[in-house]
Amino acid sequence: MNVRIEFTYKTKKGLQINATSEEIKAEEAILIAEDMERTGRVGQLTCISTHDENVWTIKELKKILAGIQTDPHNVTVYFDGGFEIEKKKSGLGCVIYYEQNNKKYRLRKNALVEQLNTNNEAEYAALYLALQELELLGVHHLPVSIVGDSQVVINQLEGEWPCVEEELNRWADRIEDKMEQLGLVAEYRSVSRKKNREADQLASQALNQVEIISTIELEEKA
Template sequence: MKVRIELSYKTPKGSEALFTSDEMRDAHAILIAEDLVKTGRAKQVMFIDRHENTWTMKEMKKFMEGIKTEPHHVKVYFDGGFDLKDKNSGLGCVIYYEQNNKSYRIRRNARVQELNTNNEAEYAALHLGLHELELLGVHHLHVTFVGDSKVVINQLNGEWPCYEAELSLWIDRIEAKFEKLGITPEYEIVSRKLNREADHLASQALNGTEITSNIELS
């Protein structure tokens, strides 16, 4: 989860001012806030998430302790490819997450025949990632979804309208899954180069190579 810090700062002579930080990861925010509190001048420290929910230092630490044994700090890379010749689609997703103070990576791909366009394949790849999150037991968390499809990400975040019936159905499926799992999505658009892992998995699926792995990262 990403939050910003809000606090009241008081000088030795009694002058006060309210400060708000940039958005940062929750664990980093706690470290910064604790350091500021040590000065003895930072008062009324609060953490505010993207939905304007507020957390005290005690509440934030309790939340962090509670999720330590469950998958958290989850980031999903997704990519889909469509072959016009044989009408097959290749889906790829890579999931990074932390659990019990360790880091892990899931790689998964799939070859499907029910789709008709590259945009549908992109949506299906994201949905594949959501299916893996459900199997992993991810729930009630902020999750970052990273892809190189401007269409998918801008339609999901509401920046672009969606006029195609097939894509609207995918949006409905994905949003229903978000609600079921209690996931609050955050989106990042990256270049294809920075989405290389998911892109490679999608290409492997089109070539008939199935990949399923979950490894601990050193």
């Protein structure tokens, strides 16, 4: 969760300003705010969520973060879809990284489907598969980082490119409806295929009829 700190500051001579910080992680905001308060020169201080503009005191934000720790959070989704035109089959792959109870996890999931007609549809379907997995995990009302190598999907969902194909329009609507239902705010990021290797491999395995679904705890790097 990211927030902005809003505060008033008084100098020794009584001059006062109102200021707002840049967007920072909530955990960092608490440390900075507590340090500022120790100076004795900070008046009213609140933290504002960049997700939904909720306003909290430091004490309230601490309670919220304590509750969040038990739910999946700090979520990053990688997705990829592949399409075999000869067989009219699509392979979907998604990888979800998240934290819960002070531990880090990776979920991998793929699927083989036959109802699609283009590679772009497969890319959209892979992202929708990931959103369904987020719903099963209980991820809701959080910012989510969504990463893929499909320029079409990323740019259309960000509104940078027009979505003129009727079927892709329907997929975009499904994605946005599911996002709204779960209360998610997406931050989209386009990467090269090389940097999307895990999701790409899952999509390829699905096309080869190798089903993957797994969740593992990630070890902290030394």
